[in-house]
Amino acid sequence: MDIDEFVESVLSEINDYLKGSxxxxxxxxxxxLKKITDLAxxxxxxxxxxVLSDINHFLRYSVRTDHPGFMNPLWGGMNITAFLGEVIASLANNSMYTYELSPVATLIEQSLIRRMCEIVGFGDGNGTLxxxxxxxxxxxxxxxxxxxxxxxxxxxxDSKNLVCFVSEESHYSVRMSATVLGIGLDNLISVPCDVNGKMRPEKLTEEIEFAKLNGQIPFCVIATAGTTVRGAFDPIKEISEICxxxxxxxxVDAAWGGSCLFSAKHRHLMDGIELADSxxxxxxxxxxxxxxxxxxxxKDPDSLSKVYNxxxxxxxxxxxxxxxxxxxxxxxxxxxxxxxxxxxLAWREKGDAGWAKLVESYMDLAEYLEQKIVESENLELMSSREWTNVCVRYNxxxxxxxxLNSKIREQIRINGKYMVSRSTLNNAIILRPVIANHSISKDTIDGLVNEIVTVGNEIISGIPQK
Amino acid sequence: MDIDEFVESVLSEINDYLKGSxxxxxxxxxxxLKKITDLAxxxxxxxxxxVLSDINHFLRYSVRTDHPGFMNPLWGGMNITAFLGEVIASLANNSMYTYELSPVATLIEQSLIRRMCEIVGFGDGNGTLxxxxxxxxxxxxxxxxxxxxxxxxxxxxDSKNLVCFVSEESHYSVRMSATVLGIGLDNLISVPCDVNGKMRPEKLTEEIEFAKLNGQIPFCVIATAGTTVRGAFDPIKEISEICxxxxxxxxVDAAWGGSCLFSAKHRHLMDGIELADSxxxxxxxxxxxxxxxxxxxxKDPDSLSKVYNxxxxxxxxxxxxxxxxxxxxxxxxxxxxxxxxxxxLAWREKGDAGWAKLVESYMDLAEYLEQKIVESENLELMSSREWTNVCVRYNxxxxxxxxLNSKIREQIRINGKYMVSRSTLNNAIILRPVIANHSISKDTIDGLVNEIVTVGNEIISGIPQK
Structure with missing residues (x-):
């Protein structure tokens, strides 16, 4: 096989893949999998x-993250424009460190950062990918x-006395940050949440005062806009006043929730974001x-260049x-x-309006899923819903x-038509489908609800599963 | 334009690009560039x-990192297998955090880490990309x-007393690390180098003793295998004894030099690497x-899981x-x-033997370039050569x-046939072509040497440049 044949075969493999599964x-x-994979x-x-067989094998046994049934993590789906953008970026293989080596890419990144800052309300802000x-x-x-x-x-x-505050439902990366910076995990103070998973401002005030009385030096609060499990939004405005x-x-960790800012209907979830520092x-x-x-x-355009001297x-x-x-x-x-x-490229194709529409359609689908769960006899909604995370269990x-719910989740995965996340909320194991994949439709959701109920019913009836 | 036409047009754009320039x-x-780029x-x-016009514009004004004349940074060239591997990885869009979501990719990464550890001499080592x-x-x-x-x-x-030692020619990322970890830049001790840019072990010992006398706590030495400017290798064996x-x-920062380990002929540059900790x-x-x-x-397989708890x-x-x-x-x-x-995929295609051959051919080309410079009347070799970095100036x-050398470098870039880096060595501005691009041949090198000399001659003769 010569190189031209090889390239052609891989492109045809890609075309086949894009037809779906x-x-x-x-x-x-x-x-x-270990037995049948040649890893030498x-x-x-x-x-x-x-190499061609390797590619074929890789694609066959990979999770299809573009499949509508993929509702497991906080990402998914296949945006063709963005995918091709990734391919073109790899083709050019630029490095972003200097303008000289990445002229167009530098202008593009600057334009994105500027626009994202505007949307947040950081007029003169700066940033980086x-x-x-x-x-x-x-x-x-x-x-x-x-x-x-x-x-x-x-x-x-001396990081033995520096303290940082996060909600008890924050992402584990804040613990990573404290570890790397040498702050110490004991100096990362967990602030209790309300029943909906949102940081309680009065508790934050208490913890700050307590730390000060203890001779510690508070330096940072990290709020979350869209928690991993429930999709809860901490009250940024109230927290910013305390700060x-x-x-x-x-x-603000808006890794997951930040996109609500595109939608006039939903951006209130992050009210006060312009008051944050980063x-x-x-x-x-x-x-x-x-x-x-x-x-x-x-917000301060010089933040990064000062720290990064x-x-x-x-x-x-x-x-x-x-x-x-x-x-x-x-x-x-x-x-x-x-x-x-x-x-x-994806933004050019869709525009702000396209992103807003996407966010709103996801919220509609999440609401639809919530309704289906509420109406279903054996399904229990495990948390109020604010974003597109839906916390559910078979009860x-x-x-x-x-x-039982661990078994249901595993069986759904084995059946292969849907994939949802397993999490823990107040010691209860739950399933957490999430809408973050543009190929999901109401039909997908009907199918998922039916799958959870059917698998649950079968397990408790003792019907053997594959 | 519908989506199928769009995909087809982008693929044809890729094909055109691969034909070279x-x-x-x-x-x-x-x-x-700002004027003619629509960044809205x-x-x-x-x-x-x-989007299609955007892609066309992006590729037209991007630096061709696959071009043989691209000898600027420590990377370049277009490995078609690896490029297609990148495309396939983007297509599957896996995330590496869990086995469940990345089954094949996990096995593949484990296999790479295992093999790289073996090559280094970390028998039971572990690691991560x-x-x-x-x-x-x-x-x-x-x-x-x-x-x-x-x-x-x-x-x-308390990082006010922790001290770390690096050679004065180490990469700026060690300063980044000290900043992020909160060690403090003053606690990053620069150890003097010999005339070839290698850390002097006796100076390292002195600095460690001095720090201890000062009541400071030495905790780390970072040696460099292949410095950025000269490609010098610190003497790992002697440094490891001191450690x-x-x-x-x-x-050991072997970001650049690590690949010498593939070549029986050149792996001596990193003698003692098996004695390092990471x-x-x-x-x-x-x-x-x-x-x-x-x-x-x-080397210790538990290093990461301990720190990353x-x-x-x-x-x-x-x-x-x-x-x-x-x-x-x-x-x-x-x-x-x-x-x-x-x-x-690239490793499967080439094998260890292919990597060894690549490294050796690069060293041969660097030697050829060195010879050409030595033989040239107006070119001066500015440092001894150990790896594929060649430090030169017009003299x-x-x-x-x-x-003069700043002007030459800029003019070469404007002419557009070659691109080399500009660096500073002992306050002298130098040009630093480097061999790290498989499309470079002896002809490319002849052409580069001729370009430097011609541009230099023209500038001093006052011949106007474009």
Missing amino acids: ELVIESISHNS LPLEGMGYQT TTGGSNGNMIGMLCARYRINPLGLRTGY TDNNLWLH LCWDAHKMMGIPLVCSAFLA FTDSANYLFHEETSEVDLGRFSLQCGRRNDALKLF IEGQDLNE | ELVIESISHNS LPLEGMGYQT TTGGSNGNMIGMLCARYRINPLGLRTGY TDNNLWLH LCWDAHKMMGIPLVCSAFLA FTDSANYLFHEETSEVDLGRFSLQCGRRNDALKLF IEGQDLNE
Whole structure:
């Protein structure tokens, strides 16, 4: 097989894949998959024919994240424009550190950051594309620490007394950030939530006062706009007032919920966001851009260049003449992919109006799913719904519901028509389908509800499952 | 234009691009590019026809990193297999956090990490693909800090007294790492290099003793295998002995030089690497894999899971049953792209022997370039050559050589046939072509040498340039 044949065969494999598939996943055990996958990295090359079989095998046993039944994580679906944008970015293989090496891509990323800042209400804000929401939360914490002590950049920080506040339902990446920055997990204070999973402002005030009495130094609050399990939005306005009163940096983890800002109908969920100091917002979640496409935005345009002054030493990369346009000065990465193009192209195709429509259609579908659950005899809604996360379990008397729901979830996955997440809420195991995939329709939702009920009924009736 | 036409047109654009181009870059000023680039993110969608023009414009004004004249950064060239691997990974759009969502990709990444550990000499080692060498250096520093005080993860670190040692020619990302971890830039001790740019072990010993006398706590040494400007390799064996004597973690930044390990002829450059505690190694540099593809490897297989215990709180993502195979437990990212497939496929195609051949052919070409420079009347080799970096300047009496070489470099870029980096060595501005692009041949090198000399001659003769 020569290279032209190889390229042609791969393109035809891609075309076949884009035609879709009946199942989300061809279920196979870890052991079996290991047995049938040739993982050897050989001494001598095996050529294009082998690579083609590898690709075929990879696609066959991968989860079909473009399938309508894929309602598991906070992302999914196949946006063809964004996918092709990703392909073009790989083809050009630019690195985003200098304008010189990425002229068009730099202009595009700047345009995206500017527009996202406008939407947030950070008039003169600045920002950067990052490696994901986790990274964005870390950068927020980094800016917050710099603010209370800029000199620490040179002298080092004593982080035994710095405390940061997050809701008890925040994403685990805030724990990652505290670990990396050396803040210490004990200095990450969990603020209790109300019954809907939202941070309680009065509890935040209490915790801040308690920390101060303890001789600790509060420096940051991280609020969440769209929690992972319930999709709850912390009350940003009230939290921001507390931050102002206590001179604290407010970072908002809007990785999941940020896209509500496109919709006039739903942007109230993030009321007060313009009062925050920074946020992260993942375009690879609700906006359906291929992984990874995530923005960190700061209200003070100089936040990043102040903290990131380490780039000044890199005379082999950054030159004085282009200091205004070299995005590497605003990034924790040196070599960095062009994640901007795919989002830019999708935005050009859809416009703000297209994003708004997408968000609203997802909310409608989530409401529809909620209704279906409420109407279903054996299904129980496990949390109020604010965003497109739907927390549900199968409920019937006389059963260990945690065991039963774990079994139901696993069986649904094995059946292969749907895939939903398993989570824990107040020690109850729940299923959490989420709407973040543009191929989902009402029919998909009818099918999912039917699948959960049928599998549940069959398990409790002792009908053998495959 | 409907979606099928759109897809077809983009694929045909890709095919055209793959046919190559005469120039590395169609030179255009920042202002002009801004004027002719439509950067608007519109209210209403503009459809596929606009996106197609955007793609065309993007490719036209992007730097051709696959062009043989592209000898600027430590990466380049177009490995078709790896590029198609990237396309397939985007198509499947998996996230690497759980085995369940990325079954084949998980097995593939594990296989790569295992093989890279074997090559390094970390028999039972473990690791993860990261977002780049900068990130890998930070993770190394993180593991080092954990080792001197595991309890700090809970209580926070007092980083005012922690000191880390690097050579004065290390990459700026070690400064980034110190900033993020809160170590403080003053606590990053620069160890002097010898005339070839290699860290001097006796100076390292002195600095460690001095720090201890000062009441500081040394915790980490970061050696470099392949520095950015000269391609120098720090003497790992001698440094590792000093680390052992002083109970210090040794991390090696082998982002650029790691690939020498494939070649029996050149792997001596990293003699003693098996004595290090961790390293990073970029497959997107010399191995020509599209950006980003970078590994962090640690000798102690538990290094990462110990430092990363923050994942334990994420019951919505990680379940007990699959704790052994969920790669998210070893990563600072939550959502993470599949960067493994492209490297795996290229490795399957080429084999270890193919990588060795690549490394050796690059070294031969670098030697050829060095010879050409030595033989050329007006060119001066500015550093001894150990790897494929070649440091050169145009030298003639009675000229401001810094100004002249800056001009030469800029003029070469404008001419568009070659692109080389501009760096500073001992206050001298130099040109630094590097061999890291498989389309470079001896002809390319002849052409480059001729271009530097011609442009230099023309500038000093006052011949107007375009």
